[in-house]
Amino acid sequence: MNLTLKIWRQANANVKGKMETYPIENVSPDMSFLEMMDVLNEGLISKGIDPVAFDHDCREGICGMCSMYINGEAHGPDRLVTTCQLHMRKFKDGETITIEPFRANAFPVIKDLAVDRSAFDRIQHAGGFVSVNTSGNTQDANAIPIDKHDADKAFDAATCIGCGACVASCKNASAMLFVSAKVSQYALLPQGKVEATDRVLNMVKQMDEEGFGNCTNTGACEVECPKGISLENIARMNREYLGASLKG
Amino acid sequence: MATLDAKIPKGPLAEKWTNHKSHINLVSPANKRLIDVIVVGTGLAGASASATLAELGYNVKSFCFQDSPRRAHSIAAQGGINAAKNYQGDGDSTYRLFYDTIKGGDYRSREANVHRLAEVSTNIIDQCVAQGVPFARDYGGLLDNRSFGGVLVSRTFYAKGQTGQQLLLGAYSAMNRQIGRGKIKMYNRHEMMDLVVVDGKARGIITRNLVNGKIERHGAHAVVIASGGYGNVFFLSTNAMGSNVSAGWKIHKKGAHFANPCFTQIHPTCIPVSGDHQSKLTLMSESLRNDGRIWVPKKIEDVKAIREGQLKPTDIAEEDRDYYLERRYPAFGNLVPRDVASRAAKERCDAGFGVNKTGEAVYLDFAAAIIRYGKEQAHVKGLDENDASLVKKLGQEVVRSKYGNLFQMYDKIVDQNPYETPMMIYPAVHYTMGGVWVDYNLMTSIPGCYAIGEANFSDHGANRLGASALMQGLADGYFVLPYTIGDYLADDIRTGPINTDSPEFDAAENAVKSQIEAFITNKGKNSVDYYHKKLGKIMWNKCGMSRNEQGLREAMAEIKALREDFYKNVNVPGQANEFNEQLAKAGRVADFLELGELFAKDALERTESCGGHFREESQTPEGEAMRDDDNFTFVSAWEYKGEPADAVLRKEDLAYEEIEVKTRSYK
Numbered sequence: 079m080n081l082t083l084k085i086w087r088q089a090n091a092n093v094k095g096k097m098e099t100y101p102i103e104n105v106s107p108d109m110s111f112l113e114m115m116d117v118l119n120e121g122l123i124s125k126g127i128d129p130v131a132f133d134h135d136c137r138e139g140i141c142g143m144c145s146m147y148i149n150g151e152a153h154g155p156d157r158l159v160t161t162c163q164l165h166m167r168k169f170k171d172g173e174t175i176t177i178e179p180f181r182a183n184a185f186p187v188i189k190d191l192a193v194d195r196s197a198f199d200r201i202q203h204a205g206g207f208v209s210v211n212t213s214g215n216t217q218d219a220n221a222i223p224i225d226k227h228d229a230d231k232a233f234d235a236a237t238c239i240g241c242g243a244c245v246a247s248c249k250n251a252s253a254m255l256f257v258s259a260k261v262s263q264y265a266l267l268p269q270g271k272v273e274a275t276d277r278v279l280n281m282v283k284q285m286d287e288e289g290f291g292n293c294t295n296t297g298a299c300e301v302e303c304p305k306g307i308s309l310e311n312i313a314r315m316n317r318e319y320l321g322a323s324l325k326g
Numbered sequence: 327m328a329t330l331d332a333k334i335p336k337g338p339l340a341e342k343w344t345n346h347k348s349h350i351n352l353v354s355p356a357n358k359r360l361i362d363v364i365v366v367g368t369g370l371a372g373a374s375a376s377a378t379l380a381e382l383g384y385n386v387k388s389f390c391f392q393d394s395p396r397r398a399h400s401i402a403a404q405g406g407i408n409a410a411k412n413y414q415g416d417g418d419s420t421y422r423l424f425y426d427t428i429k430g431g432d433y434r435s436r437e438a439n440v441h442r443l444a445e446v447s448t449n450i451i452d453q454c455v456a457q458g459v460p461f462a463r464d465y466g467g468l469l470d471n472r473s474f475g476g477v478l479v480s481r482t483f484y485a486k487g488q489t490g491q492q493l494l495l496g497a498y499s500a501m502n503r504q505i506g507r508g509k510i511k512m513y514n515r516h517e518m519m520d521l522v523v524v525d526g527k528a529r530g531i532i533t534r535n536l537v538n539g540k541i542e543r544h545g546a547h548a549v550v551i552a553s554g555g556y557g558n559v560f561f562l563s564t565n566a567m568g569s570n571v572s573a574g575w576k577i578h579k580k581g582a583h584f585a586n587p588c589f590t591q592i593h594p595t596c597i598p599v600s601g602d603h604q605s606k607l608t609l610m611s612e613s614l615r616n617d618g619r620i621w622v623p624k625k626i627e628d629v630k631a632i633r634e635g636q637l638k639p640t641d642i643a644e645e646d647r648d649y650y651l652e653r654r655y656p657a658f659g660n661l662v663p664r665d666v667a668s669r670a671a672k673e674r675c676d677a678g679f680g681v682n683k684t685g686e687a688v689y690l691d692f693a694a695a696i697i698r699y700g701k702e703q704a705h706v707k708g709l710d711e712n713d714a715s716l717v718k719k720l721g722q723e724v725v726r727s728k729y730g731n732l733f734q735m736y737d738k739i740v741d742q743n744p745y746e747t748p749m750m751i752y753p754a755v756h757y758t759m760g761g762v763w764v765d766y767n768l769m770t771s772i773p774g775c776y777a778i779g780e781a782n783f784s785d786h787g788a789n790r791l792g793a794s795a796l797m798q799g800l801a802d803g804y805f806v807l808p809y810t811i812g813d814y815l816a817d818d819i820r821t822g823p824i825n826t827d828s829p830e831f832d833a834a835e836n837a838v839k840s841q842i843e844a845f846i847t848n849k850g851k852n853s854v855d856y857y858h859k860k861l862g863k864i865m866w867n868k869c870g871m872s873r874n875e876q877g878l879r880e881a882m883a884e885i886k887a888l889r890e891d892f893y894k895n896v897n898v899p900g901q902a903n904e905f906n907e908q909l910a911k912a913g914r915v916a917d918f919l920e921l922g923e924l925f926a927k928d929a930l931e932r933t934e935s936c937g938g939h940f941r942e943e944s945q946t947p948e949g950e951a952m953r954d955d956d957n958f959t960f961v962s963a964w965e966y967k968g969e970p971a972d973a974v975l976r977k978e979d980l981a982y983e984e985i986e987v988k989t990r991s992y993k
Contacts, residue, residue: 136399136567208499210457211381226467
C-alpha cells in the first residue's frame with residue numbers, strides 16, 4: 079500500500095504546531111498502525127528529519143499509552159481497539175491519513191503527537207483507592223461473597239486503560255467517562271462503599287479543577303472507548319454524586 | 327572460591343521467614359520519617375513496594391519512564407496469579423506450591439526464598455480483594471480459580487485475561503493514596519541513568535527527565551530497583567517497547583552481581599511473527615491451555631496443503647491430528663510447563679510440521695472445549711444437548727466469558743476468528759528468570775541497593791511457572807522488601823538527608839552527560855533500531871530455544887563486534903535537552919549490547935540443560951533437557967570487570983534441605 083500521511087508537528091508545548099505531509103510506500107496490510115509509524119520514522123531519520131514523537135509502550139492494547147487522533151477519531155476508524163492494535167488493512171491503498179494528538183485543554187501537547195495526561199493521575203490521587211494498608215492481616219478474601227453480577231459490572235468498569243480517548247472524542251473535552259469508571263468500580267463493591275461519599279466528591283472536584291469540560295450526554299466517549307466502557311457508569315456516578323452532595 | 331553468602335536464616339525451612347521477621351532490626355515510626363527510599367519502576371513490584379514503604383512512614387520517591395505509573399508492563403500480564411488458598415479443596419497447600427515452583431524451576435532456585443513466596447501468596451489475594459481488585463467470581467459470589475502449567479491443582483486467581491491490569495491498578499491505587507498524602511513523590515517520564523554509591527553504600531540515582539532532557543540528582547538512604555526483565559535484548563519479545571535492562575545493568579556496573587542471565591523464558595503460546603516490520607510479539611495467555619488443545623497434522627501432505635491454502639485446519643480429521651503434548655506427556659498434557667511446551671513446538675516445526683507460511687506455527691484449538699461447555703450449558707438450561715448449532719453457540723459464550731479479550735486481540739492482529747478456526751501460535755521470548763543477584767533480604771551485592779520482582783533472579787530458577795510472576799512481584803513489594811529493608815535502614819536513623827552535592831554525585835552526573843553528548847554528536851549512518859534488530863537476530867538464532875558451544879562462541883564475538891560498530895556508527899537525531907525517544911532508546915540498546923554478551927557467556931559456561939536453558943550437548947535420547955546436578959547446582963553470579971567477556975563468576979551453591987532433587991518428569 080502507498081499512503082499520504084498528514085501529521086501534526088509541534089516541537090514543544092511553548093511553540094505553535096502545524097500539519098506536515100509525508101508520503102509513505104510499501105506499507106504491509108499486516109502492519110499495526112504504530113509499526114507503520116516506525117517505518118516512517120526510520121525513513122525520516124535516514125533523511126535527517128526529526129522523527130515524529132508519539133507515545134506507545136505495550137503495543138497490545140492494554141497500557142493505554144498510545145493516543146493518536148486518526149482521521150478525526152481517537153484511535154482511528156476501527157472499534158474497540160487502541161492505535162497499537164489498529165492494523166493497516168483497515169485503510170485503502172492511496173488513502174490520505176490525518177494524524178493529530180489527543181486535543182484537550184487538560185492534555186497539553188508535549189511534542190508532536192505526545193500529550194501530557196497527568197491530569198488523570200491527579201484525579202486518581204484525589205480518591206481513586208480504597209484506604210487499606212498492607213498489613214498482611216486483612217480478612218480472608220472469601221469472607222465477603224460478592225454477587226457475580228455486581229462483580230462483573232465492577233470488572234467491566236475497571237477495564238478502563240486511562241488512555242484519554244473519551245476526552246479527545248468529546249466536544250466538551252469532558253472526563254466523565256474516565257472518572258465514572260473508577261467511581262463505579264468501587265461503588266459496586268462492598269470494599270469501596272465505606273468511602274464512597276468522599277471519593278465521588280473529591281474526584282469530581284479534582285476533575286473540574288483540571289479544566290475538563292462538562293458532560294452533555296452526546297455519548298461520543300462510549301463509541302470511541304477502546305475498552306467499551308459504558309455510559310451507564312456516568313449515570314451511576316451522577317447518582318452517587320447527587321447522593322453524596324445531599325449527605326454533605 | 328567461597329560461595330556467595332545468601333544470608334539465609336537458620337532453622338527449619340517452614341519457620342525461617344517468621345523467625346527472621348521477628349528478629350531483624352526495626353525502624354521506629356518516628357525515625358521512618360527521617361529516611362528516604364528511591365524506587366525505580368512502578369510495575370507490580372515497584373508500585374506495591376512504594377505504597378507499602380510509604381504506608382510504613384518512609385519518604386518514597388518513585389520513578390517510571392512511562393507517562394503514568396499505571397502503564398508499567400505488569401499491566402499486560404494476562405492469565406492469573408497463584409496462591410495456595412486451597413479454595414477448590416483439591417489438596418493444595420503452601421508446601422505444594424513451594425514444591426511445584428522448585429520443580430518447575432528445574433531445581434535451580436533458592437529453597438528458602440521460594441518457600442517464603444508460597445507462604446505469603448495467600449496474603450496477596452486477601453490484600454488485593456481488600457483493595458477492590460475485581461477477581462473472577464462464581465455464582466455463589468466466591469472467588470474462582472483455574473489451572474496453569476506444571477501443576478495438578480487449580481490455584482490461579484484471575485480477572486478474565488486482564489489479571490495483571492487489575493492487580494497493577496490495585497497497586498497503583500495504593501500508590502495514589504500515598505501520593506495524595508504526600509508520602510510518595512512520583513516522577514513520571516524519568517529514566518534512571520546511573521546509581522550513586524557513596525562510601526560503599528547506594529545513596530542515590532541520576533535521572534533524565536524525558537520531557538525536557540534535564541539531568542537530575544536524587545539522594546536517598548536506600549535504592550530499590552524494580553525495573554523488570556530484559557527480554558527485549560531479543561528485540562522481538564512480548565515485553566513493552568520501552569522495557570529495558572538499564573537500571574539493572576547500571577547497578578551491575580557499580581558492583582551488583584548479575585545472576586543467571588541465560589535463564590530466559592520462551593513462552594509457547596504467542597502470535598507468530600508476520601514480517602520484517604514486526605516491532606513486538608503478542609502473548610496469548612497460558613490460561614488458554616486450560617481449554618485449548620495444541621496440535622499439528624500427522625501427515626506432511628496435509629501440512630503442505632494447509633500452507634498452500636488448499637485445506638483448512640478444520641478439514642483435518644480427528645485421527646489425522648497429532649496432539650503432540652498429550653501424546654508425549656499424558657499426565658500433564660497441554661498443561662506442561664512453558665519450557666517443555668516451547669521445545670515440543672519447535673521440535674514439530676523443525677521436523678517440517680509447522681502450519682503457516684514460514685513453517686513456524688502450531689494450532690491451539692478450542693473446538694472441543696466449545697462443544698464440552700456448550701453441552702454443559704444446554705444441560706443446565708434444560709435445552710437440547712444434541713442440537714449442534716445451539717451447543718456451539720452456548721459453548722462460544724462460555725469461552726467468550728473466560729477469554730473474550732484474548733480472542734478479540736487475536737482476531738484484530740491476525741484477522742481470523744478463533745471461535746471458528748484454531749489459533750496459530752509459536753514460542754516467543756517472554757520473561758527472564760535471571761537478573762540482579764540478591765540475598766534473602768533482596769539486597770544486591772551493593773549495600774543499600776535492593777532488587778525486586780522480575781529484576782532480581784531468586785525465585786524461579788531455570789523456568790518460571792505460569793501465574794507466578796505476578797505472585798512474586800507483589801510478594802516482594804507488599805510483604806518482603808518493606809520488612810527486610812528496615813533491618814538495613816535501622817543504622818541510618820541518624821544519617822540525615824543525603825547530600826547530593828558530593829564528588830560521587832558529580833562524577834556520576836558527568837559520566838551520564840558525556841555519554842549523552844557522545845550519542846548526540848556521533849552522527850553515524852545507522853539508526854538505533856538497526857543495531858537493536860541485529861542484536862535480536864543474534865540472540866534468537868544463537869541464544870534462543872536451543873544453544874550449543876559453537877553458536878554461543880560466535881554470538882559472543884558477533885555481539886562484541888556489533889557493540890563496537892554501534893559506538894562508531896550510530897545515528898541519534900535531535901538534541902539532548904528535548905523529548906527525544908531515539909536518545910533514550912540509544913542508552914537502552916547500549917546496555918543490551920553488553921548484557922547480550924554476558925548472556926551468551928553464561929549460557930556457554932553452563933554446559934548442562936535445565937529449564938529454559940537447553941544445551942544441545944546435554945539431552946536425553948528422547949530429546950528432553952538433561953541436568954548435570956553434580957557440576958551445576960549453583961547460581962552463576964557475574965561480577966563486572968569492564969568488558970562483559972571478562973566478567974568473573976561468583977557461585978552461590980544451592981542446597982536442598984527439604985526437597986529431594988529429581989529428574990523433572992511431566993509424563
